Amino acid sequence: MEITNTYKHKDKAVANLSGGQKQRVFIAMALAQDTKVLFLDEPTTYLDIRYQLQILKLIRRLNKEFGMTIVMVFHDINQALYYSDEIAAMRDGQIAAKGKPDEIITSELINKVYGVNLDVEIHNNKPFVISWN
Structure with missing residues (x-):
């Protein structure tokens, strides 16, 4: 406690x-x-x-x-990226990518997993999805 x-x-x-x-x-x-x-x-x-x-x-x-x-x-991708040492991105119950957030998170992966075009930016040496296309 x-x-x-x-x-x-x-x-x-x-x-x-x-x-x-x-x-x-x-x-x-x-x-x-x-x-x-x-x-x-x-x-x-x-x-x-x-x-x-x-x-x-x-x-x-x-x-x-x-x-x-x-x-x-997590469904909040930025929380997952910031607070995780390793992540597994899933699509349709399958692992689409796994590894350290800064090594695997790209705009292409976001598109593959979520079907949306968003930018991935680096802030404080960590990736963040920030664009609102």
């Missing part, structure tokens, strides 16, 4: 917590099981930007400081 900053919610029903608080409590429950691998499906869905950043920073900390393997599913 200390790692996830959820001790203050220990006596509250999960149903009474905000979305970001619930996510941190669910992660705390996984940590209490002493897991080495954490699987997360859309961990930032329905969260405002503040809670999205808090959750993503917590997840990064679990990986970097505690050596936990994190497997996440």
Whole structure:
């Protein structure tokens, strides 16, 4: 609870917590099981930007400081690119590309996976999909 900053919610029903608080409590429950691998499906869905950043920073900390393997599913491509060491881009249930974000993400891959023409730019040495064609 200390790692996830959820001790203050220990006596509250999960149903009474905000979305970001619930996510941190669910992660705390996984940590209490002493897991080495954490699987997360859309961990930032329905969260405002503040809670999205808090959750993503917590997840990064679990990986970097505690050596936990994190497997996440994202639909927000920029979150996936920024917060992942490796990604697998999927199309129709098949892996279209996998590797380090800065090595595989291109406009061509975005088109192949999503069927849209968008630019990929580098910011702070990380790729971002930013164009609104």
